[in-house]
Amino acid sequence: MILQSKNIKLYKNKGQTKFVTCFDDTQLDNLNLTLDSETLHKIKFIFDSENFNGNNGDLQNINLFRDECPQNIMLVGLGKKEDFTLDKLRKNIAKAVKKAAKSPSKSIDLNIENLINLTKSDEIIRTISEAVVMATYKFNKYKSDVKVPTLEEFNIIYTHENQLEDINKGINEGVILGQANILARTLVNEPANMLGPIELSIEAKKAGDKSGFEVEIFDEASIKELNMQAFLQVAKASINPPRLIVMRYNGNPENKEEIVGLVGKGLTYDSGGLSIKPSTSMVSMKSDMGGAAAVIGAMTAITKLKVNVNVVAVVAACENMISGKSYRPGDIIGSMGGKTIEVLNTDAEGRLTLIDAVTYIIEKEHATKVVDIATLTGAVLSALGTTATGVITNNDSLYNSLEQASKICDEKVWRLPTFDEYKELIKSDIADLKNQGGRNAGTITAGLFIGEFTEEKPWLHLDIAGTSWTGRDNHYESKGGTGAGARLLYHLVKQLEN
Ligand code: BES
Ligand code: MN
Ligand code: ZN
Secondary structure, three states: OEEEEEEOOOOOOOOOEEEEEEOOOOOHHHOOOOOOHHHHHHHHHHHHOOOOOOOOOOEEEEEOOOOOOOOEEEEEEOOOHHHOOHHHHHHHHHHHHHHHHHOOOOEEEEEOOOOOOOOOHHHHHHHHHHHHHHHOOOOOOOOOOOOOOOOOEEEEEEOOHHHHHHHHHHHHHHHHHHHHHHHHHHHHHOOOOOOOHHHHHHHHHHHHHHHOOEEEEEOHHHHHHOOOHHHHHHHOOOOOOOEEEEEEEEOOOOOOOOOEEEEEEEEEEEOOOOOOOOHHHHOOHHHOOHHHHHHHHHHHHHHHOOOOOEEEEEEEEEEEOOOOOOOOOOOEEOOOOOOOEEOOOOOOOHHHHHHHHHHHHHHOOOOOEEEEEEOOOOHHHHHHOOOOEEEEEOOHHHHHHHHHHHHHHOOOEEEOOOOHHHHHOOEOOOOOEEOOOOOOOHHHHHHHHHHOOOOOOOEEEEEOOOOOEEOOOEOOEOOEEOOOOHHHHHHHHHHOOO
């Protein structure tokens, strides 16, 4: 699929479907539709009927039953102009694209004249482009009888030549961010028999080669040399050996002192280990590398869009399996950071892999800020559902940047408290820490466990167990991985540019 900009004077109605975005007070006569009077009459009829009022979410396709373009008019309602948000635009464009993609239409035209002045034009175009890319995604590579996607081009039609620079900037950013999201979704959707720790490291390397960041992969022997004891305990039952994936991007070589560290949970499968999961909860556990997918996706966008920040990303990739070599509930294990941990539950494995990745990124990669992202707790689903990512942090200013980033991409976040009382819950009688804090406040205690290893660095912990997966096709999402975190982390790092 190609996204491109076209000047209205040189390009008239070549798309098979013409998108017409409307607000609730839009008058048809004010829309520069460049259509013949008979067609305009048809549209006016629908417009004046009860079917379409330009309300937010209203969507009406008008088939003109002819060979000439446009063959269809898609009316896209955006609601009240004064209530306009980029997110409404993203969702409504996505819904319209999905509807158009079901028709035989291969090309879409969208005139942006009534949108371009609502807020910064490059942001409008970025949002539209992102929506188009995300809405056309479907994970169907394992289906034998798949129909090829019909949509071939999306044309953004502009009026004034001086808009072109912003438009092309917006298209470029939107496509890159959409693709970052889609890469993350695909990695999550790949089943664990196809994507184990080694394959995940290969995908990271491919992404690095394509977009221009450096990737270093450590095998089991090197991980042992690094003394990543907690990570190795989780990994050791599986016949598929672990990999430590390190991705580096030097976006601000003048400022070597500031390095943003991203850590993604990379459990390519989580059976629970000896504290085995019920089989119904196990089915979706190929998605337990959603944090890794997010950081890999984010790195592609950070690099391609040349963000002016040094970033290093780390994934401790492994499988949590069962065998004679499994670590056990009751074991006391070590960690790269030196603290000992009493294992109460082998299903609380994510935090064990994450703490060693955090220690590694601080000690070996000299990260000055740490952001970890993980499908960490079922408890975050109880607390926030599938709508918002749960956040634990030790730094207000870093959380502010995350909130700004969240507003731009509409990946919602919510901060949880970190009172000292919660920290008491993860202290062990016989070791420094225990890996489970009890039945209550599970998302907080899991986050604070990781916080024990962040060495006072400004730190954010993002629990995406609720947001990384969706059970339904909706606006720009499709069943399976949502790619949560890829766009969010990009915008976060972008906020940290000086
Ligand atoms: N990967 C799971 C968390 C999860 C649950 C992700 C549901 C996506 C959907 C994690 O490793 C886990 O098993 N957490 C346990 C922790 C508990 C044993 C302290 C949980 O949430 O039950
Ligand atoms: Mn688990
Ligand atoms: Zn897990």
